């Protein structure tokens with residue numbers, strides 16, 4: 001599928017699933033090496049990162065790895081609201097744990113910074129951040145990212161878990177909005 005229409009907007013093919021898969025394979029292999037002899041807790045930020053998190057986690061060969069989920073929302077339509085709502089909280093005991101946060105996208109950076117604050121308050125041994133995508137030109141805050149799949153321009157995208165007002169998360173590839181209104 002080269003173009004899709006979601007609600008009022010047209011989107012064009014931007015990142016193919018083949019490309020995403022090769023990023024995921026490389027990142028998960030690196031994590032398997034970096035966290036050897038550890039029992040890391042992977043933390044998936046719902047909703048957007050469910051596909052990315054599943055694909056990373058199924059390639060993690062560490063027998064003591066665990067996964068958990070938190071649900072945050074900061075985006076409305078095609079723009080950030082500037083504030084982060086927590087919709088499902090973090091119940092795990094993180095004391096002394098290595099936590100690896102799995103995000104689909106870091107855009108303004110507001111969601112990830114808020115997430116890091118919440119995790120830090122629970123006294124983990126270490127926090128690592130992995131994001132499939134980063135929009136460097138959109139960042140509004142300073143944040144250290146440990147694993148970055150791909151840097152992309154500041155265009156609104158959908159697919160592979162990412163939505164436009166609830167739609168488009170089931171697209172296998174990633175699409176970007178076309179200039180045309």
Ligand SMILES: O=P(O)(O)OC[C@H]1O[C@H](OP(=O)(O)OP(=O)(O)O)[C@H](O)[C@@H]1O
Nearest residue numbers: 047048073074075106107108109110111
């Ligand atoms: O860097 P930021 O500007 O904070 O944007 C990144 C966040 O935006 C999206 O989530 P969204 O708020 O749309 O919620 P969703 O995951 O449920 O779609 C995405 O999944 C990231 O979590």
Ligand SMILES: Nc1nc2[nH]cnc2c(=O)[nH]1
Nearest residue numbers: 075107155156157162163
């Ligand atoms: N769907 C979607 N959600 C986002 N959250 C932050 N940036 C984006 C984006 O480009 N697309």
